[in-house]
Amino acid sequence: MNFPAEEDFHRLLDALTLCVLLHDAETKAIVWANRAACEALGFTLAELLPLKAKDMTRPVPKYRREIGVGAMDRSITEGPQVYEWCYRSRNGADMLSEAIATYVPLRERAVVMVQFRDISVEDTLKQTLRRYESRLREFMQDLGEGVAVLTPTGEVEFVSESGRRVLGLEEGTPLGDLLDYCSEPDRERLLEQLANAPRIQPSAPQRYRIARRDGTPGSLRITCRRIEIENDLNGRLLHFRDVTDEVAVEDARRNEARLLEYAGRYNAMGEMATAIAHELSQPLAAVRNFIEGSIRRLAQPASIDDAVWGLRSADRQAEHAASIIKSVRDYIVKREASETHADLREVLAEVAYFIELRAREAGVTLTIEQAAQPLPVYVERVLIGQVVLNLAFNAIEALGEGTNERTNEGTNRSVASERRELRLVTQLRGKYAIVHVIDNGPGVPADAHGRLFDGFSSSKAGGNGIGLSLCKNIVTRHGGEIRAKPAQHGGLECSFSLPLAAALAA
Structure with missing residues (x-):
């Protein structure tokens, strides 16, 4: 079996887009570099060979030669080492890199092969994401709205810090079962809302009266939708807002409205007092007349039937008067919604x-x-x-x-x-x-x-x-x-x- 010649290996390494530097395992001097490394650093191979770390590295303490040499030494005894290194090109441009040092004992000499790639864009993106995350955490710190993710089985996978505050949870305390915060009737509604969560847009908001973990009562406004992100999130995304104060104001307004409506009914009957009195005067006068007539009939011999008829008539008129009073009372009486x-x-x-x-x-x-x-x-x-x-x-x-x-x-x-x-x-x-x-x-x-x-x-x-x-x-x-x-x-x-x-x- 014929093995490729040394020149063929050089051609293979030169064809890589990944930068490769070969360092002598003992002195750590550069002994070879592929084309991608030369182009990235802006030096020819001949110009690279005599260079030291200070000639091609950002001059800050975290990129001192001793640190790089330490990573190469560990690769000899511990295996490949991955570390961050910042190379500096001939024209002074910095290239933040992910470097991998691998010990390779060649036939003529032992070397440490350092492979590196530019991660400047990735690092900038990571810094931007960290900055956005910090801002988002800061912005959400004072919100009255929480975010939670439920797994398909109903377990809480994530709850925001603002959500913990809304639910009265201390940091590090497990959320537990979300249904435990609701009363029995509200649990059925919440389960139905979660089961029918739409995929594209949030569900219609619903309100629930809850008991926070610290025992204080409150009210939440909850919307949810189904999320399915491959290899990441799967379940229900909940947004819940503390509307306790809002509900309290609405309850107070409703109570005030009830009192005003009751006062309106009472006032209407007050305006009708004369008509009601007149309406009552007729059956009451009839009652008096029938009773007086019955008394006179009882004083006469053989008039018992007439007296009974008069008393029954008086009773009917009294019932009529009672029905008038009941109608007025039923209308005026204060009623709940x-x-x-x-x-x-x-x-x-x-x-x-x-x-x-x-x-x-x-x-x-x-x-x-x-x-x-x-x-x-x-x-x-x-x-x-x-x-x-x-x-x-x-x-x-x-x-x-x-x-x-x-x-x-x-x-x-x-x-x-x-x-x-x-x-x-x-x-x-x-x-x-x-x-x-x-x-x-x-x-x-x-x-x-x-x-x-x-x-x-x-x-x-x-x-x-x-x-x-x-x-x-x-x-x-x-x-x-x-x-x-x-x-x-x-x-x-x-x-x-x-x-x-x-x-x-x-």
Whole structure:
């Protein structure tokens, strides 16, 4: 078998793009270099042979000749050595390199072969990445948002420092099972969110009430998506933000809204006190008359049947009075939020009794026109009923003599008693259920329609518009809209729309 000649080995080494220097194993002097090394350092082979480390190395302590010689010596006794070295070319350009020193006992002499390649670009990139990482850590230090990676089996592979702070975890403390932070009902929701995590974009955010590791309660807003990075990450990427303060503010606002809505109902009944008293006076007077008649019948012989009939009639009237009081109490009583599926026609029917009382007292003719088909909505029945009441009472007030102003800028024109009309109309329009409250009163100035529900724009003389603003708040919170416009035959038409409930509208 013929082995390649020495010249062939030189040709092979010269063909490499990797730089190669051969050093005498004992003196460490350069005895040969391939073409790539000569070109990288800017010297010919003849110029390289007499050079020492100080002639071709950056002059800093970490690149002293003793350090390089030490790496070569270790390669003789310990095997190949990998180290960082900075060569300096003939024109003064530095070349940061990864060098590998390998001991090779040749036939004529033992040498240390040093292979090196330029890693300046890689080092610059590493420094840039380290700088970005430091900045990112610094920027994320004060964030109220955490990042976590869950494996396909649900184990926590990574959690950011800001995430640890959000969850109340001290440094080095294991996160544990993420589900342990949630209440039982929220665990099911979180599992469903993780199972349905999309691949391209984050999932819709969901809120969860949690107990931090230190025991304090809190609220998180979580989004997630599926990640699949080959040979790196695989699982779910979670972003979670501390929204405890935000939730607390929203809860406080909701409580304030409930109190205001309750006050609105109480005020509405206060305004109707005269009508309610009149309505109660009729059955109470009948009760008294029936009882007095029964007493007289009992004093007469053979009149026991008439007395019994009178007492039973009195009992029926007492029940009627009790039902009136119960209707008022059920409406006024403070209730917690309770959204439910309902037919908007039934919501209107529930408050129609009070509107009829108020209209009768004011001499207003009330007409109710219900839609022929169901109007399924998902609402708080009491609140939407209050909107209908507020709009209807507002219209009746405007129709009454001496209280016709819709705003302080409005006219004082009164409406003749025979023309006082109020229409309540329910309607289905596309994907919305609508209630119209239409009167033939004096209306409002043309520039007032758009701001009628903005607060402090009253529909009554001396009013402050809080009732109408309350209507807007309630309707908007239910995903609907409220508006006002001139009625077709004079007066004002106020209407509000609510989205149909998909579960019942299908």
